[in-house]
Amino acid sequence: MFDLPIEGPALFSIPFGDIVDYASPYTLILFLFAALFTALAILSRPEQHADIIFGEDGVYTGRIPGPENRFQRFMAIACGLAAMGATVSGDIFNFCIFTSMVGLTCIGIVASSGNRHVLNAAFEYGIVTMIAMIPLFGGAAIVAATTGTLSIWELAGGAIAVPFVAKAFLVLGVMGEGMAPFYVAKAEITRAQGAPYILMIHVSSLLIFLRIIEIIITI
């Protein structure tokens, strides 16, 4: 049931009732990427942020204090796990849940930053994320209401027609979770310290975007 000329054949699949978790070469590579960057977040120490104070001669480097560092790392790993889940989930609603978890953990990564600009941006980003949940969950709900199933495996290949509105809602929801053109606040939150963790924000949102493209072309 899954030999579409889009992303190659399914390499393996694990059925849970009508929900089938599968891996194609495409989703497998996305998954490996999420795992790779999570490993980077676990392994590497955060960078020291070098800064010049205006009007002075000195250069200052700051370290992130221990507890904040641990919290950021925890959130980055959680974000990586959510992204991994989103890349291999075979169920549209699970994908949506993982997507909103990505949004949540992205806020968490920068929440401990003391920088006012970062916090402001994180707040704006969080509000956009929350509003984006309407189209995201709405899209999944419309898919369930019109087709009676949420399984990507069942819907694959256009055997059951999924309304255009649902697909558009899903894309809109994922875009709201951190993709152009709603990401302007997000550019600002990358000013926070802790490179390997901040990178996860970007990795996860790109991965869920790539995955939603696959999903809406497949169904």
Place this chain on the structure above:
Amino acid sequence: MIGEIMAGDHYLPGIAIICVAIVILMTTFFREYDDLHRLILTGCSEVVALCIIAFLATDLAEALILPGLVVSLAELVALSEIYINKEGLGLVPAPDRTIEVFSSAPPIIAAILVIYGIVLSGFTGGAVAGVGLLFYYLCLDHKERFALLETVSGYAWVLWVFAFFIFMMLPAYWFFAVMMAGSAIFVKVTIKLALIGTMKPDQLLEETDHV
């Protein structure tokens, strides 16, 4: 556009009403500039999102609302935390629980609620019993053992998930799994609801001191 509707007959009118709600919500977001108000409005937007799912009007809808609710609540809490940080708010409002009925009501009401909850069992029973415990804690200035309650709640949650694995792997033992899931969710919901009433202002103050 929407072809064969699997959900009920009232699906399309419901969606139309939701659309109106979304338009109103978006208008408010365009007009509102105060951060705190926008935070509250995002809470409303969650309700709208959950409403769309609720229109499925099947068992599935219930199963979908719960995780959606959890994630959105978590996000709301995280956003509030960021709001507190960015506005530099550290003060917690002074306790004001001088409600007369709390001191005069007989504690037996709590016991009745808990017993009735056990009779009901499951999710609803948990809610009822939780209200009972909540009432008890609100009435008395009680010293609770949070760590113990949270641990019990955690194990109950694990049991619940485990019961679902039995459903999937060993369907023959469904009755055992049902009993396990039912009692576990009962314990869990009871404790969760009871915990709401036990967050004392002094403990809140302690926590904010660490931040």
Place this chain on the structure above:
Amino acid sequence: MIQYILFALATGLLFHGIHRKLIARIQGRPGPPVWQEILHTLKFSFKQTWIPDTASEVHFVGVVLISIAIWILALGVVIYEGSVLLLFAIYLLHKIVEHGMGLSSGSPYAKFGAIRSVISAASELPLFVTILLIYYFTGSLMLSDIIQWQASNGPLIIPAFPAAVAMYLIILSKMHFGPFSIIEGKEIVSGNRTEHFGVWRAGLEAGFAIKTYVLLNAFVLIFLGSFSLPVLVLIMAVILMTLSFVCAYCPLLGPYDTVTVQSLVTGVLLAYIIILEVVL
């Protein structure tokens, strides 16, 4: 198979050299010799190299490795005629490399480059629509199917011209000295590459060379069809020259202007798709 990789590496570096030479000639300068970028990469690999004190080491070195690895993987997709979707996924992952490169060193300039790289994420939007349009016409996203479709129906560039324009824009936004390369604007020193010097820079140059080769190759395969290797390289060089012309004449846009231009292109393409769906 290693010969493909080495060939792509050398050709890509040569392309970068031609690119620089052409831009210089158009702007009335003599410019470096065309093999300058190959010499450049060799030179960097002989230089003293260390990791800045402030950097996050694993991350700093890791992005260099990742940038080479993903583009070799992309080359594999093109050679084995795999899924276009995978190719574009790698293109987006390249953005993460740019981003990580800037953040990992702790230098403020590199960080500015990384933040700009987040802003220029709008280049993902034309990409998305390009995929949709290709799928609309060919009904498949496997490169082998697309090549077959073109063998029977003629080049895809004719019916899907807007998609070709969008992909051209995508390649353009990854070229050096282009109007969209805000991440390496000179007002932030070298953008996110500021701290990657010596061996690290040589590694990055190698990765970017394969990137240029793969992107041009994919453009030819998707929109013009399959050719023998010499013809293929010739066509790629011609496309590269048009890109150099654009890069030579267009000034560097402001960060938000790039977003506007790319979003506008996406909007036009979406309108085109909707018209196709509704009218035809």
Place this chain on the structure above:
Amino acid sequence: MQSRTGKKIAGTSLVIIILAELLPVAGMIPPWAGFILLVLSVPWFLLGLMLWWRAPGGESDLPFIGY
């Protein structure tokens, strides 16, 4: 980072590259698996080689802060 480390990395990955070339020819692994091996080893080989022959010396320093 030591020059010797670079030498070791380059040597190890060179062995993997040769294996990735030979094994598919011998029919022991499919061609795409050979390519995956290349994807994993060639970046290490390039960096290892360069680290091996790079100029010695130099201590780590602060990043570039401005002119």
